[in-house]
Amino acid sequence: MTQTCSATEKDDQEIVPFRTIQVHPSRKCNLACLHCYSGSGPGEKKMLDIDALKKFLEYAYTQGFNNLSVSGGEPFLYDHLKELFVFSKQLGYRNNMVSNGMLLPSQRNRDILEYVDLIAISIDGKKDLHDHIRGQKGAFEKMMKGVAVLQSMQKNFGFIHTITPESWDALLWLGAFAFDHGAKLLQLHPLEMYGRATETLTGMVVDDTLAHQAYIMANYLQVKYDGRMAIQLDLLHRDYLEAFPQVVDTFSRQCAKKGRLPDLLDTIIVEETGRILPIAYGFDASFTIGNVHAFNNDLFEKFIADKIPAIKILFAATMERILLNKRADIVNWSEILIAESRKHNHYA
Amino acid sequence: MPDEKKFEDALMKVLSMGKMDKSKLSVVSSAIVALKKQGFEIDQVNIKGRVQPDRVIVNGIPFPDFIRKFQFPEVPIRVVRLFPHGIINPEWKTQVEFGI
Numbered sequence: 001m002t003q004t005c006s007a008t009e010k011d012d013q014e015i016v017p018f019r020t021i022q023v024h025p026s027r028k029c030n031l032a033c034l035h036c037y038s039g040s041g042p043g044e045k046k047m048l049d050i051d052a053l054k055k056f057l058e059y060a061y062t063q064g065f066n067n068l069s070v071s072g073g074e075p076f077l078y079d080h081l082k083e084l085f086v087f088s089k090q091l092g093y094r095n096n097m098v099s100n101g102m103l104l105p106s107q108r109n110r111d112i113l114e115y116v117d118l119i120a121i122s123i124d125g126k127k128d129l130h131d132h133i134r135g136q137k138g139a140f141e142k143m144m145k146g147v148a149v150l151q152s153m154q155k156n157f158g159f160i161h162t163i164t165p166e167s168w169d170a171l172l173w174l175g176a177f178a179f180d181h182g183a184k185l186l187q188l189h190p191l192e193m194y195g196r197a198t199e200t201l202t203g204m205v206v207d208d209t210l211a212h213q214a215y216i217m218a219n220y221l222q223v224k225y226d227g228r229m230a231i232q233l234d235l236l237h238r239d240y241l242e243a244f245p246q247v248v249d250t251f252s253r254q255c256a257k258k259g260r261l262p263d264l265l266d267t268i269i270v271e272e273t274g275r276i277l278p279i280a281y282g283f284d285a286s287f288t289i290g291n292v293h294a295f296n297n298d299l300f301e302k303f304i305a306d307k308i309p310a311i312k313i314l315f316a317a318t319m320e321r322i323l324l325n326k327r328a329d330i331v332n333w334s335e336i337l338i339a340e341s342r343k344h345n346h347y348a
Numbered sequence: 349m350p351d352e353k354k355f356e357d358a359l360m361k362v363l364s365m366g367k368m369d370k371s372k373l374s375v376v377s378s379a380i381v382a383l384k385k386q387g388f389e390i391d392q393v394n395i396k397g398r399v400q401p402d403r404v405i406v407n408g409i410p411f412p413d414f415i416r417k418f419q420f421p422e423v424p425i426r427v428v429r430l431f432p433h434g435i436i437n438p439e440w441k442t443q444v445e446f447g448i
Contacts, residue, residue: 022398037396071397096399120399158399169364172356185399192396212373213363219380220359224352234393237381244385248393267395280395329374334395 017255018067018094019262021060023053023270024281025070025078031100033124034133035162037195037281040073048272049293050080054087056270056292061091063300064262070097071281073272076109085115098122098160101146102139113155120158120187121147123174125167133162151182158185158230163214164204171214175221179229186225187232188218192335194282211235211330235330242323248333249319251312261300264308278303278311280334284341287311314340 024038025048032041057068068088075081075097085095094117101121103109113119124133127140134140150157159178161167167174171188178186190206191197197204206214218233225231236247246252255263268289269277276289287310289303318340322331366373 020398022395069398098397098399118399160399169360172360187394187399189394189396194396209367209370209373212370212377213366216363216373216376216380217359220356232394234396236393237377237384239378239381240384267398281397329377333393 019065019265020067020069020267021057021065021270022069022071022267022281023048023084024072024272025053025075025081025084025270026073026272028077029072029074029100030077030102031074031134031136031139033122033135033196034200035124035164035191035195035197037192037197038071038073039195044073044272046272047079048270048274050083052274052292053084053270056276056295057088057093058091059295059297059299060268061093064260065268066093066262068093068095070095072098074100074103076103076112082108082112082115085112089115094118096120099146100134100139100143101150102142104146104149110149110153113150113153116155118156118158118185119150120160120185121150123159123161123177124164125161125170126173129166129170133164147181156184158183158187160187160189163188163190163206163210164201165206165210166204168210168213168217171217171221175225175229175231179225183229185230185232186221187234188214189234190214190332190335192332194335194338206332208328208330211328211332215330234334235332238322238325238329238331241319241331241333245319248337249315251315259304261304264304278307279341280338282338284338287341 026046027038027040027044028042028047029036029040029044030042068085070078070081070084072078076099078084088095095115096118097116098120099122104113121143123143124130130140130143131137147157159174161171161174163171175186190211191201191204193202193205215233215235215237218231218235222231241248250256250264250266257263261268265278267279269279269281269283270292271277271281274292275285276291276295277283277285278287278289287307289307290299314337318333318337321340322328322333322336362372362376
C-alpha cells in the first residue's frame with residue numbers, strides 16, 4: 001500500500017490520502033468554450049505520448065501519487081484514453097475525468113467508462129447560456145444525451161459548473177437539475193481570468209460581491225442536498241483560511257515533515273507537451289518539475305531540493321497577501337497563487 | 349415544498365440586493381464561516397478542472413451529528429481518521445479525514 005501522509009507511523013499501514021496527477025493528454029476538443037483555461041479547441045492536434053506518460057505514472061505511483069484526474073481538451077478525443085485508464089487502474093490509481101459529455105454515447109467511450117471511478121460533466125447554466133459559452137447551438141442537448149448514458153450505466157457522476165456573473169442566479173436551478181438527474185456531486189468553480197477567458201469574457205470577472213453571492217448560495221445548497229448530493233465550492237472565506245491554513249497550505253500539515261513530493265503538494269500537472277508543473281495549470285514555468293519524455297528516478301528529489309524552498313515562500317506570501325486584503329472576503333486561492341507564481345523573480 | 353420555495357425566493361431577493369450593498373452579504377458570509385470554524389462544515393478547494401476527490405478533511409471540533417451526516421446510503425465510509433491520532437472525543441481543535 002502506498003504510504004504518503006499520516007500522523008503516526010502506525011497509520012501508514014491503513015491510510016492513503018489522495019494525491020492527484022492532473023493530466024491534460026491533449027488540448028484537442030470538439031468545442032472551443034469561451035472560458036476554457038487551457039485554450040483547447042478543434043484545431044489542436046498534439047497528443048501526449050502514451051508510453052512516456054505510462055512510465056511517468058508508474059514512477060509517480062511509487063512516490064505516492066494515487067489519484068489520476070484527466071482533463072483537456074476533451075479527454076475522449078485522446079486516442080489512448082482507454083490504454084491510459086486500464087494501465088493506471090492496474091497500477092492502483094483512482095481514475096477521474098472531466099468531460100463535456102457530448103461524446104459519451106459511442107460504444108468506444110461507453111467501454112472506457114468501465115475504468116472510470118468518477119466523471120464530472122461540465123455545465124455552464126441553462127440551455128441558452130450553456131450553448132453560448134460552448135460556442136455551439138445544441139451543445140446542451142448533446143450533453144444531456146451523454147448524461148443519459150451515465151444514468152443508464154449507473155455510473156457515479158457529477159456536474160462541474162463555472163460560476164460567472166451571468167450564471168450565479170441560476171445556481172438554485174442548477175442544484176435541482178443536477179440532483180434530479182442523479183448526480184452525486186455538483187462542483188462550483190469560479191471563472192478564472194486565464195486562457196481564452198482573458199480574450200472572450202473580460203467583462204465577467206468574479207468580483208467579491210459575486211463571490212459572496214456564490215458562497216452563500218453554495219452553503220444553502222449544501223444544507224438543502226445534505227447527504228444526497230455533495231456540493232463543492234472552490235472558494236474560501238478569508239477568515240476560514242486564517243483559522244485553517246492547512247486546507248491549502250500543504251507545508252503547514254503534519255505530513256509535510258516526511259518530505260516526499262506527495263507529502264508537500266496535493267497535485268501536480270502534466271500538460272499535453274509532457275511538461276510537469278506543480279499545483280495547477282498555468283503555474284509559472286520557472287517552477288517546472290520536469291517532462292514525462294525525459295526524467296530520471298531522482299526527478300522529485302531534485303525538484304524538492306531545487307524549488308520547494310521557493311514554493312514555500314510563495315505560499316507564505318500568497319497567504320499574507322490574502323489575509324491583508326480586507327476588501328476581498330471570499331477568495332479563489334489557486335487563482336491568486338498562480339498569479340503570484342508569475343512574479344517568480346521574487347521567489348527564485 | 350411551499351416553505352422551501354418561499355425561503356429560496358427570499359434568499360434570492362437578499363442576494364440580488366447585495367449587488368447594491370455588499371455589507372449585508374458580508375454579514376451572512378461571516379455567520380456561515382463562524383459556524384464552519386466550530387466544526388460544523390468543512391471547506392476544501394480544487395484547482396480548475398480537477399474533480400473533487402471523494403474524501404474530506406474536517407477542521408475543528410467534530411460533533412457526533414456532524415460525523416453522522418457523512419453516512420450516504422450509497423457510499424459507505426471506509427476510513428475515518430482523527431488527528432491527533434487516538435483522540436476519540438476531542439475537546440480541542442483537530443482534523444478528521446473521511447474516505448468514502
